[in-house]
Every structure is written in structure tokens, then in C-alpha cells.
Amino acid sequence: MTTVDGRTTLDREAERLAYKPPEVRHDTQGDMTTEQRVETAMHHFVKDFNTQTASYLDGCVHCGMCADACHYFVRTDDPRYTPIWKMELFKQAYKREVGPFAFFYRLFGFKKKVTIDQLEEWQHLLYDSCTVCGRCSLVCPMGIDIAGMVSMARHGMFKAGLIPHELHETAKRAAETGSPLGITPEKFKERVEWMADEHEVDIPLNVEKADVLAVMSSIEIQKYPESIAATAKILNATGESWTFSTDGYEATNFGMLSGNLEWQKAASMKLIDTAIKLGAKTLVLPECGHAYMAMRWMGANMYGKPLPFKVLHITEYLADVMNSGRLKVKKVDKSVTFHDPCQVSRRGGATQAPRDVLKHLGVDFREMPNGGDYNWCCGGGGGVITIKRADELRHRVFKLKMDQMEATGAEELLSSCANCRQSFDDSEQHFGWNHSMGSLMEMVAENLEEQKS
């Protein structure tokens, strides 16, 4: 059960662009008492304290430099958006309950108990105004990974039933139907068949044994279905033994974004089990940022042991097959700039792959000023795009992205994340911006060289 704060109205039918975000809206889920919520949040905050988080929470010197790396602070000058301030309750819980001097903090009341009012206020700071983009983690002179801790703090917030309504609903739908947009296996099959027909391409589905399992994100399946055909064209062209599967097709992980570890694990296990059943050697993830984080870097930890297959983002797969000469493309005579999805590049380490792909395409590639690993986030990551009340803020931070991209003067904007693409589409509409975000993978699929048979 999820309840919307009655102090303001939530009109789900209203046009997104007409929506005026309320001053305050604290959503709750479940029917816990106030005390129970606080206790639950504390209990689950504590569960996430390990050597890494403890050293981070103990090591911060309050220099405030992280503020200057955060798009929310840079665009609002509101000190509450200082990344480390978003961790204040997590830190308060650590110092009071777990830290080496917790006894003294409690005894002398140096750190007060976290209150429900604080937790409600931090709902805005931990969800609406953090895309977990990790730019702040790169400026910190102590090397503290603040973004990683925001994801952890969300675990306690979820358990305490203190997360934004829309994000909860989306994550719940994903847990119940297998997809945040409600794409059931039947619907996926329909979309695959439609795309196979429309693009006259063979799309293997539910093949019993295959070397490669390809999966999609629901945004692609629903909003950019051409991605399905593009994926198929590419995998067919490399001569790969591959398949889609109705057992595991959805790569997004709203369990991770919302902070529900059980749902995160369930979503990951669906793909892992499917890949194992197929005897797949490689799981190719779609153009989706957080899906990469969830599976490439967290999947094995959900599984509890190393995965028996390789995990690649589609861009990494493309770079591999293009670098080794297995996939050839025609040259594209265009100027292009590339938006790095935070979870794939900055936090995921696959920054070079899209640059390799663009080189093979022969485009006039124009790197953004402070691009690549220092890229500004699109503003839609971390589940933020689902939260309607965060729209105004999201559009505000998108201005940085627009400026960064316009500075290149490139004709084409490309990315490798459908969520970024969706965020761009929405902001383009909002600002009446005369640009459109495209998919790197689709550009490759459209320019494949005829295969010699």
C-alpha cells in the first residue's frame, strides 16, 4: 500500500508539462507508526555500514567541494543539495549507532536520534535531487563515493515506507509484472514479432541453447521498439548464436533504483537464471545505464558467486566486434557528440567503448567540454525521471546538459541509454530545444555493411 501525502494533490492524469510541483509532498507506504518508520530506517541504515561506508562517513572533512560538482547545487545554489548533506541522516545513524565512538555520541547526546521529520525531508534529497550520477565522488579530496552511499541509504528509506509515490509504484509494477512499464512476456513477444515483420529481420526468440542472451529495457520495448530490430540486425550480422527469451528480457532494475534489495535481486536473478539455462557465454545488456550497474557490477553479488558468463553493455559488445573486424560499418558523414550515461561510463568504466564505435563509424566526433567521465548527467537517472514532483528541478539541471552539448556544434546527439534518451526527449519538449537524442546502437544498425555470404 502506498499513500500520497494529503497536504497536496497528486494529479496523475495531468499533462506532465502543466504539472506544478507542490512545495512539500512526503509520500509514505504501508501503515507503520512514526516510531516504527524511524526504527526501521535506522535498522536498515545500520545493515549497510561496512568498512567502506564507515571509512567514508568517518572520513568526511566537511570541505563542501562536492557541492560544486553537483548539478542540483550548481543550478540552484541551494546548500541542501550539497551531496554530502544528502548523507547527513545516514551519517547521523552511523555515528550514533555503529561508529567507533557511538557509545559517547549516545551518552552525551552529541548526535541526536534521527526523527521522522528529518526522514521525510530527506526523501526529497535522497530521491528527487540525486541521480546517483557520481560526479561528486570524483571531486572529493578524501575520495569518498557519495553516490554509492545514496543508493545504500535508499534501502532504509524503502523499508521504512518513505519513498516517492511514483517510484514506488513503478518499482512495484516491475516486481509484480516483471517490467516497470508492465511489459509482460506476451507483450514482449508481440513487440519482437512486430519488429521482425516491420524491419524484415530474423529475431530469434526462446531458442533453447545460445551463446548470447540479449535483453532489452522496457523503455526501448515500449517507446523505442526500433532498438529491438537494431539489436537483432547487429547480432545477426556478427553471425552470433543468440536469442531473446521471454523468461528474461527486462534489464531495468527498479528494485535497485527504489532501494528494495529483494526486488533488485529478483530482477537480476531472472536474467541470470535465463542465461544459465541457455548455456549462454555472454549476456548482452541493452542501451540502459542503470541496468549495466545492476548486472555488470552488482549482478554477481546478488547471485552470491561469480557469474558463469560475461556481461557486456551493447556498446562494449559493438566495440569488441568492430575492433576485431567481425562487424563492418559504412562511414557516416556527420558531426556527432556523445552523451555518456553515468552508470556505464563514469561509474561503470566503459567510457572508451562508444569512442571506439564512433571511430569505426568515421564520424566527425566532437567531445563535449568536460565530457566523458566528467559529463553532466541528463538529470533523469537514479529513478528521478519517474518522480513527477521532481520535474521542475530536473528540467533546471538539464540546462547544463544543453549548454554542454551545444558547445560542440555537432549535428547529431547520441547516447547509449534509453533512460537518458527519454530524459532528453522530455526536456527537449519542455524547452522547445531543437535537438533530438539518438541511439548509438541504432546508428550502427542503420549503417551495417552488407555481409558477404
Place this chain on the structure above:
Amino acid sequence: MDLLELARGPVLQAAAYILVGGTIWRLLGIILLAKKPDYSEARGPGGLGAAAKVIWSRAYTAEPFKRATLYPKIMGYVLHVGLFATVLLFVPHIVFFEGFLGFGWPGLPNSIIFFIGVATVISGVALLVRRLTSPVLKLISNFDDYFSWFVTMLPLVTGLLIPIRLGIRYETLLAVHILSVALLLIWLPFGKLGHTFLVFLTRGTTGMVFERRGAKT
């Protein structure tokens, strides 16, 4: 036993014990929390090499952040380099360390150390002004920040006063200086000054996690 003997003897000794004990306690409290193993397939080398790399590299600011963080960075460098120089390169300090280490090293002329000391205090004041005026710093600062600033500045100021004298006896000034050092040593493991040793953990862990991913550190 006069004040100087007291400061030089039992007080400094007790402070040293508290420093060592407090540091071990804090480090154990953090390290014993442990961390689950990471089963993901590594892309880059993790381990201690990665930790060392970031412990070193994070002393520099990446290009995109340079302009915004210029003021605290410059002041921070002056403060830290100044503290190291005044503590380790002032000849009387070296003589003191030689007393229990058994070996010494060359120092800088007193006049240069005095100049460095003044620059260090100025940088400390500049950082305090930033803390008191920046909306971000005002919001995130707490008692620890101000008290740690105070106990760091105190030995610098009392040390600088020794050659100036101001009509006070040398022995008294020296005793006050040593007592202020004792206060610094006692507070160091408990508050934010613990970053003296925690920096190796924070930068080190980030290095191990993100270098392993082949991600930007």
C-alpha cells in the same frame, strides 16, 4: 616539577598514548565492520596498487573542478604543506624527534620556518572565513569542524609567539606551546582530524573499487 617539565614529560606522554590508543580504536572500529566480497568480474587491477594510486592521485583536482574549488584547494595546500614543514623541518623539532628516534634530518632556517608558519596561519584563517561565510559550509559544519580548527591553529600560533616573546618568559611560552600540541594529539584520533590516517582508507577503498571496474578515479 614546573609547568615546562610537566608539559614536556607526563602531559606529552599521556597525549601520545591517547593518540595511539584512539587511532587504533577508531581504525579497528571501522575495519572490523568488514565488507562482503565482490564477485563481479574485474576489468582492471584492484588491490593495494589501486589503493596506492588513488591515495596519491586524489591529491590533485581534476581539470573540470579546478576553477570552482580553487580557493579552498590553494588554502588547503598551504595549510597542509605548512603544517608538515613547521612540524618536520624546524630544527628544534628535529632535535626533539632525534631524542627518541635516534636519528635526525636537515631542517630549514628558522626565519623561513617562521614565514611558513605565518602563511599557514593565514591559510587557516582563510579557510575559517570560508566556513563562516559559505552557505554550503555553514550548513554542513558542526562543533568538530570549529574545534578541530582551533586545536590545529593553537600550536601554530603558540609556536610563532615563542620568538616574538611579548615580554613572556621563554619557558612559559614553550610550555604553553607543548600543552597546545598535547591538546592536538589528544583530539586528533576522535574528530575530523582523524582524516590524517583515514585518508588512506577512504581514498584507498575508492581506488580498489573503481580501479577494479576500470572506472575513472
